[in-house]
Amino acid sequence: MAASPHPAIVLVRPQLGQNIGKAARAMLNFGLTDMRLVAPRDGWPNPDAGPAASGADVVLERARLFDTVQEAIADCSTVYASTVRRRDLVMPVVTPEAMAEDIHASDAASAILFGPERSGLETEEVAMATAIVTVPINPEFGSLNLAQAVILLAYEWSKSNTLAVPPDKELEPAAPHAELEGLIAQLDSELFDKGYFHPPSRTQATRNTLRTIFTKTGWSSREVKAIRGVVRALVGPPRNRG
Amino acid sequence: MAASPHPAIVLVRPQLGQNIGKAARAMLNFGLTDMRLVAPRDGWPNPDAGPAASGADVVLERARLFDTVQEAIADCSTVYASTVRRRDLVMPVVTPEAMAEDIHASDAASAILFGPERSGLETEEVAMATAIVTVPINPEFGSLNLAQAVILLAYEWSKSNTLAVPPDKELEPAAPHAELEGLIAQLDSELFDKGYFHPPSRTQATRNTLRTIFTKTGWSSREVKAIRGVVRALVGPPRNRG
Structure with missing residues (x-):
């Protein structure tokens, strides 16, 4: 045209x-x-x-x-x-x-x-x-x-002109669901070790809440990896800064 | 409306x-x-x-x-x-x-x-x-x-003011920005204590990445509170389950 x-x-x-x-x-x-x-x-x-x-x-x-x-x-x-x-x-x-x-x-x-x-x-x-x-x-x-x-x-x-630069929407795609599951499982395990799921009768409801919270983020693979690193850092010993 | x-x-x-x-x-x-x-x-x-x-x-x-x-x-x-x-x-x-x-x-x-x-x-x-x-x-x-x-x-x-349409979903509204800032400050402080921001030359870039990751979530006030509880649990000692 x-x-x-x-x-x-x-x-x-x-x-x-x-x-x-x-x-x-x-x-x-x-x-x-x-x-x-x-x-x-x-x-x-x-x-x-x-x-x-x-x-x-x-x-x-x-x-x-x-x-x-x-x-x-x-x-x-x-x-x-x-x-x-x-x-x-x-x-x-x-x-x-x-x-x-x-x-x-x-x-x-x-x-x-x-x-x-x-x-x-x-x-x-x-x-x-x-x-x-x-x-x-x-x-x-x-x-x-x-x-x-x-x-x-x-x-x-x-x-509406074709010469106008379209907005750049090269966003990172959301991570595949399996990667989110990996994050959720990691968090679940760490939180379990800390006694977070208490009392037991509330455990499943709490897990569902966390799952919803993380599922809605739209985080990319890179972002999920970054948060997994954050969780590791939070539960680990202070890192040697030398 | x-x-x-x-x-x-x-x-x-x-x-x-x-x-x-x-x-x-x-x-x-x-x-x-x-x-x-x-x-x-x-x-x-x-x-x-x-x-x-x-x-x-x-x-x-x-x-x-x-x-x-x-x-x-x-x-x-x-x-x-x-x-x-x-x-x-x-x-x-x-x-x-x-x-x-x-x-x-x-x-x-x-x-x-x-x-x-x-x-x-x-x-x-x-x-x-x-x-x-x-x-x-x-x-x-x-x-x-x-x-x-x-x-x-x-x-x-x-x-589009006059053409405005009401939102079609009864979702919880996103938290005011100040609440996200509270979460980010908490995380920043805990991660700093763990030596996460290393090397120093990358500190600001890492902070920006985390800020972007949390800002995009659209979490409600309730969800921000839940995540703040998660961070506290992760850095704290195992809770007495008695």
Whole structure:
């Protein structure tokens, strides 16, 4: 299966160069490199962007400058406007997750629009989008800045991307049951010698409890061996440290 | 249906007050308010935190200060360490999504540990966690700052908040972390007396291994007590069976 095109990140009239740099860093963390700038307030390039990008210079170097949103998204079939719901527009409103799924399911070029830091996107700009994408947020405290909005959407896109590194789950497998039985038998024998199973009427219940406790651990062969060594050390004489 | 407890966000030795403020803002955006600070470099309160919180003052006001990670997570049964995979520790590594699902499925108190800005968590601190949580990131450019790591995990937690399902099994809850620490300290002391930690150069690695082995068990308070009794029996003299 061919990978779907990566979405372009379109910053519409961004105010601070620092925020453009932070957005670049947020993008590259999740493998996005197509940044498009629409009429940045302080022009472009902006000397404040580089330091804030923390090494994501490649995104800034490749960033393309446009005069209008229309020009910036001219090659994109699907466009999402990152904003809160707009009562003045009747448009689909999707979650970041649904947006990511739609982008991955499509072969078409896509873009995500982000408005200026203070005012957000104009109604006409939102209206150019296929859908609004809204991060579900605390209704009593919604305060996402530009770079945070970019990183959350980039993260959602990346999560379902094949290029994203899967979590490394090379855990050691649980030990075969026989090894656990070996540990339990060792412990049983040592505890018996110490008079632990007392009174006799409780012996079987105590053994069952210990068996349950050790069976639920999920310990690997290596871990079972380590615990057998611990038990030997506990019952043995102090070791010569010389 | 009762909601599962919200996770505590534990910032371990954070350096800049500004980043503590940004983390508070990130948290409150997604409804998290339980911030715990372990030995912040510049003390607490920190005048740089408030302005960076952009209105999330309630989180800073309620933040609690601790000297050690152990104290900060003493009441938490499930602890996630936000870090990249550590080759020196054999522990489960989960995605933010899997972490969020686990937290929602449990009635137990949970915490997420975040290390200092530059160095991240120490190995001994990671070893105190139940699992590592890693944001899948661009392998060629991984550069998440503290507040970004907090916001991504808070977002994932919040996303599945409304979809939370009650746990389907009436298992005994895992013991609070402080009880596991008690067992580990007891074992450590007994093993030290037996000369188990030898040679000295391997002592810390051996301690980390044991910590990981016991932290992963999911033992309940009752089970931790039983094992403490087992350790006492193993090191003690044979009991009078009369």
